[in-house]
Amino acid sequence: MLSRLTKSTRLSAVPLRTILWYFSAPVAATTIALVLGAIIIAALGANPLAAYEALLVGALGTKYGLALTIVRTAPLVFAGLAVAVPRRSGLFNIGAEGQLQLGGLVAAAAALTHQNFAVGLLGAIVAGALWAGLAGYLRAWHGVNEVISTIMLNSVAIGIVLLAVQGPLGKQGATYPTTGALPADSLLPFVIPDMRIHAGVALAGLALLISWWLLFRTTIGYRMRAVGLNPVAAHHAGISVPSVMFMSMLVGGAWAGLAGACEVLGVQNQLAQDWSSGWGYTGIVVAFLGGSHPGGIALVALFYGVINAGASNMQFTTGVPGAIVPVIQGLPVLFLVLFVSWRSLPSTRRRRLAV
Amino acid sequence: MDGQGFGVLDASFLQLAIGAATPILFVALGEVIAERSGVMNISTEGIMLNGALAGMAVGVFTGNPWMGILAAVLTGCATSLVLAIWAISFGANQVVVGIVINLIASGATTLVYQVVFPQAGGHLIRTPPFAPVEVPAALGTTLQAVLTQNVLVYAAFVAALILTYLLFRTPLGLLLRAVGESAAAADTAGIDVVRVRYLATMFGGAMAGLGGAYLSLVDVHAFQPNMTAGRGFIGLAVVIVGKWHPIGALGLCLLFGAAESVAYRAQGLGLPVPPLVLTLLPYILTLIVLAGTVGRVVEPRELTKPYIREQQI
Numbered sequence: 001m002l003s004r005l006t007k008s009t010r011l012s013a014v015p016l017r018t019i020l021w022y023f024s025a026p027v028a029a030t031t032i033a034l035v036l037g038a039i040i041i042a043a044l045g046a047n048p049l050a051a052y053e054a055l056l057v058g059a060l061g062t063k064y065g066l067a068l069t070i071v072r073t074a075p076l077v078f079a080g081l082a083v084a085v086p087r088r089s090g091l092f093n094i095g096a097e098g099q100l101q102l103g104g105l106v107a108a109a110a111a112l113t114h115q116n117f118a119v120g121l122l123g124a125i126v127a128g129a130l131w132a133g134l135a136g137y138l139r140a141w142h143g144v145n146e147v148i149s150t151i152m153l154n155s156v157a158i159g160i161v162l163l164a165v166q167g168p169l170g171k172q173g174a175t176y177p178t179t180g181a182l183p184a185d186s187l188l189p190f191v192i193p194d195m196r197i198h199a200g201v202a203l204a205g206l207a208l209l210i211s212w213w214l215l216f217r218t219t220i221g222y223r224m225r226a227v228g229l230n231p232v233a234a235h236h237a238g239i240s241v242p243s244v245m246f247m248s249m250l251v252g253g254a255w256a257g258l259a260g261a262c263e264v265l266g267v268q269n270q271l272a273q274d275w276s277s278g279w280g281y282t283g284i285v286v287a288f289l290g291g292s293h294p295g296g297i298a299l300v301a302l303f304y305g306v307i308n309a310g311a312s313n314m315q316f317t318t319g320v321p322g323a324i325v326p327v328i329q330g331l332p333v334l335f336l337v338l339f340v341s342w343r344s345l346p347s348t349r350r351r352r353l354a355v
Numbered sequence: 356m357d358g359q360g361f362g363v364l365d366a367s368f369l370q371l372a373i374g375a376a377t378p379i380l381f382v383a384l385g386e387v388i389a390e391r392s393g394v395m396n397i398s399t400e401g402i403m404l405n406g407a408l409a410g411m412a413v414g415v416f417t418g419n420p421w422m423g424i425l426a427a428v429l430t431g432c433a434t435s436l437v438l439a440i441w442a443i444s445f446g447a448n449q450v451v452v453g454i455v456i457n458l459i460a461s462g463a464t465t466l467v468y469q470v471v472f473p474q475a476g477g478h479l480i481r482t483p484p485f486a487p488v489e490v491p492a493a494l495g496t497t498l499q500a501v502l503t504q505n506v507l508v509y510a511a512f513v514a515a516l517i518l519t520y521l522l523f524r525t526p527l528g529l530l531l532r533a534v535g536e537s538a539a540a541a542d543t544a545g546i547d548v549v550r551v552r553y554l555a556t557m558f559g560g561a562m563a564g565l566g567g568a569y570l571s572l573v574d575v576h577a578f579q580p581n582m583t584a585g586r587g588f589i590g591l592a593v594v595i596v597g598k599w600h601p602i603g604a605l606g607l608c609l610l611f612g613a614a615e616s617v618a619y620r621a622q623g624l625g626l627p628v629p630p631l632v633l634t635l636l637p638y639i640l641t642l643i644v645l646a647g648t649v650g651r652v653v654e655p656r657e658l659t660k661p662y663i664r665e666q667q668i
Binding site for chain 2: 144145147148153155162323324326329330333342349
């Protein structure tokens with residue numbers, strides 16, 4: 001029985017209406033968000049169309065902009081996967097930010113001590129996986145709400161990074177806490193040298209493929225999805241629910257750790273205090289808007305990468321501050337969540353709310 | 356503030372610790388009420404930021420800090436209303452909505468601050484001061500120093516006592532706890548679950564907004580982007596470790612306020628551990644308590660569970 005179950009990679013046939021829904025809901029939510037964003041831009045006294053045009057031109061119009069877009073997309077892909085994989089087994093990894101911060105720290109430490117990026121990448125994977133695994137362990141075997149534990153672990157991780165750059169890893173005489181420039185041998189090589197696109201971007205693509213394969217083509221992934229859809233049924237089908245939950249957090253943490261390592265060794269080439277611009281938190285909205293599916297995550301991460309990369313051109317050309325970026329990135333999920341909830345409401349309740 | 360001595364533990368230290376405890380206490384008290392009704396509001400960080408900016412901006416424009424406080428409370432209510440509509444009426448995932456509110460608030464407050472105060476570039480804009488509290492000298496210099504606090508500090512500590520009484524000694528408190536423990540049973544008993552949750556969530560938002568305004572109007576006397584620096588999350592931690600009890604929250608806020616103050620004071624004292632470690636205490640303690648090594652955590656039974664009457668069997 002179980003072997004037949006695990007051999008199948010589809011949990012059930014998905015009706016066409018549902019598939020259409022999966023595509024149309026995020027698109028509709030994003031459209032509403034962009035319209036709201038346009039209203040905000042107009043309220044700031046700028047022309048919304050000109051602002052959006054400047055955003056697109058800045059992100060895609062030049063070779064430099066395109067390169068920046070691609071580089072900005074990579075950490076969002078990793079962070080989105082870091083949230084999506086645990087999400088598939090029903091866990092909510094709010095801790096991608098902390099796992100990413102520790103990954104960056106380990107990568108920087110390895111760069112300083114080993115002059116080797118491979119050690120840094122592996123160390124970051126392990127660090128991220130362990131940090132997430134702690135929350136996963138507490139949830140799986142002690143019933144500790146992973147939302148709260150990962151929020152706490154985020155703050156602790158950020159504190160550890162701060163301690164490290166202010167202390168043992170800090171560069172003497174720097175005006176702000178930082179490791180200073182990391183040794184050149186320890187940095188990620190460029191895969192497209194003339195666009196300065198580092199190997200981490202290729203790793204992000206690989207991470208998408210591996211995650212898709214893991215979730216939809218392996219027994220472990222099947223079990224993760226089964227646990228996420230119905231843990232009780234999964235338990236009765238002989239799946240060890242705690243180990244599957246724990247495993248999904250390990251995988252998520254590994255992706256987050258890699259995000260940090262690639263950013264430190266590929267883009268920033270140092271570890272400074274406040275080095276992360278909250279990719280871990282953006283990863284949560286990327287995962288949600290992308291339907292916790294690697295394909296959706298790739299699209300949303302690229303979309304958000306465009307917004308990130310084009311923001312400075314938008315600010316330069318139309319005077320709309322770059323601080324609008326998190327607003328435009330957050331709003332789509334707010335509406336998507338509303339649509340999703342609306343869909344699962346009983347029809348009597350819907351009618352009552354609609355009045 | 357740090358007059359002459361380098362003493363880490365003295366009257367002015369206590370004063371500092373109580374002051375540092377206050378914004379977290381506001382947040383935590385609001386969160387206790389919201390969570391007791393079954394709504395987990397993890398957007399406290401974002402609501403604090405909104406409150407901090409609204410309080411600062413209205414305070415500066417009116418020249419009256421109390422108008423700033425009022426604005427912060429209203430902003431907190433309005434922000435938590437989003438969570439309430441989404442989570443209570445539509446049954447949306449409270450965690451997702453909370454995280455998104457945090458994300459949007461961090462961008463929106465920075466945006467509004469830059470637009471409304473374009474001159475703020477290099478220097479901070481000072482908020483108007485509160486009238487000082489006169490502490491009689493008859494109490495002795497130590498007590499006088501400790502008690503010389505903003506009125507809001509007194510308000511927070513009194514609020515903890517009042518809320519304890521309301522929660523555990525009045526029908527209103529029983530009603531609130533009933534909704535958080537078993538919404539269906541409360542509904543059957545004729546309690547309007549939706550209304551109770553809306554009011555509790557918005558009270559939580561108002562208190563978080565107040566905590567944010569304390570930071571900008573009393574503590575720093577200015578607004579800085581992302582100035583809350585995780586205090587909204589500490590508020591969440593305090594609620595859990597304090598076992599959803601206002602007095603538990605009060606004690607922990609004092610402990611964490613003291614830790615923050617030691618860290619602040621001890622810089623350059625050559626302690627064996629970096630003072631920064633102390634600021635991580637709230638998070639580490641929460642993890643230890645959650646892991647079950649110290650006491651047991653029993654949350655309100657229907658925390659984060661939406662109540663849709665039509666879906667009850």
